[in-house]
Amino acid sequence: MSEYVAPLRDMQFVLKELAGIDQVAQLPGYEDASVDLIDAVLDEAAKFAGGVLSPLNIPGDREGAKWSANDGKPGVTMPAGFKEAYKLFAESGWTGLQSDPEWGGQGLPKVVGAAVTEMWKSANHAFSLCPLLTGGAAEALSLCGSETLQQTYLEKMAAGVWTGTMNLTEPQAGSDLSAIRSRAEPQADGSYKIFGQKIFITYGDHDMAENIVHLVLARTPTAPEGVKGISMFVVPKFLVNADGSLGERNDAWCVSIEHKLGIHASPTAVMAFGDNGGAIGHLVGEENRGLEYMFIMMNAARFGVGLEGVAACERAYQRARDYARDRVQCVETGVRGGPKVPIIRHPDVRRMLMTMRAYAEATRALAYVVGAAHDVATRHPDVALRRRNQAFVDLMIPVVKGWSTETGIQVASIGVQVHGGMGFIEETGAAQYLRDARISAIYEGTTGIQANDLIGRKMAREGGATLKALIEEMRALDADLAQAAGEHFAAIHRRFGEGLEALATAGQWIVDTYGPDVRAASAGAVPFLMLVGIVTGGWQMARAALIAQAKIKAGETDPFYQDKIITARFFADNILVQAQGLADSITDGAASVMALAEDRF
């Protein structure tokens, strides 16, 4: 059974050459994050991912998280090994990697966190969700919570002793948070009693940590209707005494967990708040601003989920490649009577592996570049530069989330295909990646929700200004690509140029159409998100190829660089070529999307 091996060479290339880790490391607050330190962090993370998390991935899927009624104190038991792995994970400092040093964290840049998170997610998607949610909850508290709340919770969360959750969804309120009905009744002591049921709560209960910090959306008695009447509350599993020690069990219980297609080791809880008198909670920030705060968590979580797409591509690629090297079937194509060869020699298998590899590299490059832009947007002293980077990050978060995860599903499915019949057998392991990856395009906002965020809030609201600036920035690569020698660059130049034009046309159409016919614009939103993904992914691959060529010219002999050029060319000729078709379905496809009468489906 082949374990995950972190693709350190490509990660370091992307961090250094594409994401500008040197510049990030010079930002105020990141001075201690030297490139040497970052290399060391990645090495250690790679060891932990491959050595501790990856071996638990298949057993965790098979055993799954288990719920039991437990004599009226219902709760979740994690699969064998998860508790110990989590303890080691926390003790090794991984939970606090990006947390503020004030709370005991290491305060490393987001782009470094991205690389490390990708490793956790490749090695063990189900496990990775616990620290992902904890980090999001801590970020919301650190930005919106009172000093008391921060003092109470943040150190423990950075240390991983306590974990966190996001409690948004209710049965009648999935993507539509305006329909939330959970109630919060103010108490004399300034606390609230929370009543309501939440579903789909990732790591809503488990036995890996001493306490669980639930951030819960609910309505106060005086709250207005809709999304403007939602407040956020901290509702810990165990109440916290003034001295920080754990007090009574709170009235917040996991009453069941879901039977899911994948991520079996990640407990997806139905949470009951207040069935026995009321769960004690404390308001985070101001009343009725809960949605705004939740989006702080949500944006961090969306980026993290986007990395699941990258991680699925990489992990599925590694297993398929290993199988294709070992499995001997048929003679070489075009050879009669020769010896049988490993299937990696067969052109169709090679095409599948190249597709997987190209997507892994492109989604990774794009995600890390966006992560680095987040660091610049947060820390750079130059306000104009901060703003420009923030606008880029805002535009790209739905793309990193939506495109990478849709791609991850596709690549995991190709991984099954490379294995042939063995891919359909669960023991092989390839099918689990497909089952696990399938959720990433759904939670933290489906691809449709990401796409509507992209074309609405991120584009139409500003007349497409950030997208246009991005297109101009991408066009600036044209001269270098035109000058670069060889057929690989000729292909990259041509296909990237065509992709850019398709994107420019479709983007303008979206901006022009959104006002007069928002339904038509929305009909093309997902194809548009996918188009932005492949063109910006192609942009990073083109940048990578140019840098690789410069390295080769400068005398570097690492074959990594030639591989990168080949993979970029594959991306151009086999993936970027889809751009015009996507653009056509955006600009022309909407008419028939809405034409059929609703009762005629």
Add this chain to the structure above:
Amino acid sequence: MSEYVAPLRDMQFVLKELAGIDQVAQLPGYEDASVDLIDAVLDEAAKFAGGVLSPLNIPGDREGAKWSANDGKPGVTMPAGFKEAYKLFAESGWTGLQSDPEWGGQGLPKVVGAAVTEMWKSANHAFSLCPLLTGGAAEALSLCGSETLQQTYLEKMAAGVWTGTMNLTEPQAGSDLSAIRSRAEPQADGSYKIFGQKIFITYGDHDMAENIVHLVLARTPTAPEGVKGISMFVVPKFLVNADGSLGERNDAWCVSIEHKLGIHASPTAVMAFGDNGGAIGHLVGEENRGLEYMFIMMNAARFGVGLEGVAACERAYQRARDYARDRVQCVETGVRGGPKVPIIRHPDVRRMLMTMRAYAEATRALAYVVGAAHDVATRHPDVALRRRNQAFVDLMIPVVKGWSTETGIQVASIGVQVHGGMGFIEETGAAQYLRDARISAIYEGTTGIQANDLIGRKMAREGGATLKALIEEMRALDADLAQAAGEHFAAIHRRFGEGLEALATAGQWIVDTYGPDVRAASAGAVPFLMLVGIVTGGWQMARAALIAQAKIKAGETDPFYQDKIITARFFADNILVQAQGLADSITDGAASVMALAEDRF
């Protein structure tokens, strides 16, 4: 829980208007198959599929087929209800629908069998495999077996009292049948003793029928190496006495079954032949011609598996549509403060549903048209017409198999997405379609194998003559499309024309490249198969739209016709637009597919 409802209206439209069932019903031997009779057959099949098979689909998945050691007589127990359902299925005459009346079958045309098979597969994919394999085995026996073998087996198989299997795969010989090692030792009485292990044997054991007729590939002692030394043997589970009664248990045992991603109710057996002295078998046809005979079964099975793609599209569409009608979330796009609406009103959901619907209709139309061509090729008195139809069928079988099943996976995945978080919960049922559909692109030859069959045996070997004739036939639609009024037809005309040109270019490139650089041609084989699929699927949709328009002009008021035009236009603007991108990756993509050194993956 919504049960499957057969799409009779569309099935009848395709049969009558596109597949020419009237002409098929006039072929020699099909004279009894009047259109009225066929309508009645479809009605009854629809009732059986919706009323008996569909309700067993989710329970069958959950319980799964179970293997037990059973005190040295290992075997498989089917999930609750399957045995009774199969008995009813056989007694109702469904097993013998296409079988020769000589053996008690009803001898209905393949195109009618296609529609009925689609229903079984939509309603219960796992169940449907048992009759599919039985039909294939019976077809091989009826074409290649001695009269004694036919007398012994065919009546029982047509009646469904006995079922059949195909025993090809061995652990070291998956797609590569030349590596088969199972042995057949001739005995004094003319029988053989069979020794060897087979894997991935669908319905290799079960408790639904009195006997199981295994067709087994093995080598005789004097057989040459490779595929030219493979013979086919009948190895029944229970030996058959001269009077047709069942005799001793044969030495053919199911020693375990696989734990799979999907089709849990379909037992995938590891079969051990001869571990206790030798399994008694009889040679089918002549020695060393087993592969040829197996391809008779295989081609029928490939067509049947292609119908699984159609069926997956339809079933996933129905469930997603029902959910989208029921699930109320968010206000209408572009409306502020209005009531919350069912998600079917949201443009992105509508796009997903239209995609699912368009693919279901296009894959169905193509498959039935190929089925009808098979009937003409088999039965028409005009030899030239028979030949032309056979060439078309041979060309299209890999497309029906490969394109429909890849599409089925994609559509089942979209179905999960329509459900949002509920789609990931197994109880919802949408995820099962994705798990079940995933196998169809693998068994009976992966998509890669179909694609190589398409470009090699079906195109390069004859210089692309049949494909060129098909393109000419498709081009003949141009005038009618150009004349048809309205923007729907303008779009269909344009996109179908572009698709045809892309296909013509890519097809010529494949034919030209196959000889000088077969690896480059093979690198583009799967994209080419997908291109043939969407263009020929688009052709059927365009034909359907023209016919629908003629019906409307003639005063027909059934809204079905306007829906068909809209769906055809959706197919054109949202699916056919991918044609050029596929063509580009065929003609330009190969260079980078094989460029990376094998040890650099």
